[in-house]
Amino acid sequence: MRKKLIVAGILLVVAIAAIWGGSVIYASVENGKAADQLALSTPTPGAGPVGTVDATELSGTWKISAGSQAGYRVKEVLNGQGVTVVGRTTEISGEAGIDGTSLTSATALVELGKVATDNGSRDRQFQGILNTAEFPTSTFTLTSPVDIAAIAGGSATAEASGELTIAGVTRAVRVSLKAQTTDGGVEVQGSIPVTFADFGIAAPDLGFVKVENTGTIEMLLQLKR
Numbered sequence: 001m002r003k004k005l006i007v008a009g010i011l012l013v014v015a016i017a018a019i020w021g022g023s024v025i026y027a028s029v030e031n032g033k034a035a036d037q038l039a040l041s042t043p044t045p046g047a048g049p050v051g052t053v054d055a056t057e058l059s060g061t062w063k064i065s066a067g068s069q070a071g072y073r074v075k076e077v078l079n080g081q082g083v084t085v086v087g088r089t090t091e092i093s094g095e096a097g098i099d100g101t102s103l104t105s106a107t108a109l110v111e112l113g114k115v116a117t118d119n120g121s122r123d124r125q126f127q128g129i130l131n132t133a134e135f136p137t138s139t140f141t142l143t144s145p146v147d148i149a150a151i152a153g154g155s156a157t158a159e160a161s162g163e164l165t166i167a168g169v170t171r172a173v174r175v176s177l178k179a180q181t182t183d184g185g186v187e188v189q190g191s192i193p194v195t196f197a198d199f200g201i202a203a204p205d206l207g208f209v210k211v212e213n214t215g216t217i218e219m220l221l222q223l224k225r
Contacts, residue, residue: 035086035088037073037191037218038069038071038189038191038218038219038220039189039220040155040178040179040180040187040189040220041182041187058098058100058101058148058151058152058186059098059099059100060097060098060225061095061096061097061225062095062096062097062098062185062186062223062224062225063094063095063223063224063225064092064093064094064095064096064108064221064222064223065185065222065223065224066090066222067090067222068090068092068219068220068221068222069088069089069090069092069218069219069220070088070089070092070108070110070115070217070218070219070220071086071087071088071089071115071217071218071219072086072087072115072215072216072217072218073085073086073215073216073218074211074212074214074215074216075211075212075215076209076210076211076212077209077210077211077212078209085117085122085211086117087115087116087117087123087126088115088116089110089111089112089114089115089116090114091110091111091114092108092109092110092111092219092221093108093109094106094107094108094109095107096142096188096221096223098148101147101148101149101151101152102145102146102147102148103142103145103146103147103148103158103160104145105142106140106141106142106160106162107139107140107141107142108139108140108219108221109137109138109139110137110138110139110219111136111137112127112130112132112135112136112137112138113127113132113136125204129201129202129204130166130167130201131167131168134168135166135167135168138164138165138166138217139164139165140162140163140164140165140173140175140192141162141163142160142161142162143161143162143163143172144160144161146158146160146177148179151179151180151181151186154180154181155178155179155180155181156177156178156179156180157176157177157178157179158177158179159174159175159176159177160174160175160177160190161173161174161175162174162175164192164194164217166194166199166201167199167200167201169198169199169200171198171199173192173193173194174192174193175190175191175192176190176191176192177189177190178190182222184222184224185222185223185224185225186223187220187221187222187223188219188220188221188223189219189220189221190218190219190220190221191216191217191218191219192216192217193214193215193216194214194215194216194217195213195214196213196214196215197213
């Protein structure tokens with residue numbers, strides 16, 4: 001009997017080690033595939049950001065155009081191992097209004113049903129949690145003007161206030177912005193930290209794998225007139 005208990009104990013330890021080892025390998029592979037944070041493009045000789053501009057040239061309405069992206073970045077915990085998950089879509093629309101050196105208005109609408117990772121099962125779960133059948137879009141709206149005078153020198157950074165709507169719930173948020181002029185217009189990168197519970201969203205918890213209750217919304221917008 002004692003020998004059987006020892007064997008059973010050894011098998012249990014081996015099984016636990018195998019599960020833990022498998023989780024470590026899985027986490028390493030998945031983290032290696034996670035896309036980098038969306039960022040402004042890097043200038044190349046003869047292309048890309050133009051450099052200094054006359055601020056008055058920026059005044060007007062700018063449309064979110066082709067090449068824009070938006071999505072989310074969250075952390076899953078699988079058997080104690082952190083896994084970064086990134087979802088992205090190019091289905092984003094909206095516009096921004098600039099008056100002189102001030103960003104006076106901005107809206108961005110993202111088609112949540114089009115946000116995808118490399119895992120279809122995870123994407124279907126994401127759509128179910130956010131109830132995209134009833135609330136297919138997420139919207140950000142700027143609520144206070146932002147001074148972007150520095151962009152006249154080619155680039156600018158700023159903190160902006162706005163309202164974010166997810167799953168039918170709207171909350172005030174802060175967004176970190178970086179912008180630069182380009183040959184074709186203006187490029188804007190933004191990130192918004194979110195706590196899912198603030199939007200009535202319960203982060204999945206399957207016991208062996210759960211999603212942390214905080215994440216980041218990322219966007220990279222190509223603005224053209």
